[in-house]
Amino acid sequence: MLKEIRPAITVLVLLTAITGLAYPLAMTGIAGVLFPAQAEGSLIERDGKVIGSSLIGQEFKGDTYFHGRPSATTGADPQDATKTVPQPYNAANSMGSNLGPTSKALSDRIKEDVERLKAENASMPVPVDLVTTSGSGLDPNISPEGALFQVPRIAKARGLSEDRVKALVNEKTEGRLLGVLGEPRVNVLALNLALDAAGSK
Incomplete structure (x- = not known):
């Protein structure tokens, strides 16, 4: 044996x-x-300090920055470790919402987001990636349409011309890989860094 x-x-x-x-x-x-x-995590530095990764999205708030896709990631509730709370772009807990097309919670959330975005920019249709989460909850990119939709809000908040902000979006738009794979995209962190560098007026 x-x-x-x-x-x-x-x-x-x-x-x-x-x-x-x-x-x-x-x-x-x-x-x-x-x-x-890439082996070190595609980290992005500003003034010698790591501020993020080009591979993982971040939550940006306020009118002066481009916002990424919604994120459904969660984490432990600091008040009660037995519960979870929303923690957008939590890389330690990559996940989608797992809500299906018949989910009332998903439908209500999307309707609220669409109404909020329509109030922000009524002249354009709301791009789908601004109201839907990605499968990982960590997507760092949005579509060029998603970025252009936000231009009027950001231009007004920063005192920049819309043409200047659109030029930044076009400058930071990446095409399809090898010209055929994937879709054109804009890295939100890179775009916001370029926006900060552009200053105002």
Whole structure:
């Protein structure tokens, strides 16, 4: 019996060492050499301080910044650890809302968001990505239409011309990967940093 078990245990230990230790360490080392910024998390710095990642969205509030997609991520309630509370863009708890198309809570939330956005800019249809969450809840990008929809609010709040803010959106719009994969997109953090750099008037 031991004669049959020993080779199985040996193969198990060997494959565990190769696939669970050697391979991940080798790939991490190669990635660190070939793609150091990406291997470190695609972090974005300003004035020597890390302010975010180009891969994970952040919640921006107020009229002076572009807002990203809604996020359905949650976290532990600081007042009661047995409960969860909304924590937008919580990278430790990536998740969607899991609400289906027949959900009244989802329908009510979307209607409220649409009405709020229509009041903000009645001249354009509300882009769908500004009222729907992504599957991960961490999406750092919005569509160019989602960014352009917000231009009047931001231009007014910052005292900039709408043409100047639109130019920033166009400058920060990324096209399809290799010209065919995905959709055009705008990284919200990068766009807001460019907006800060543009100043006012």
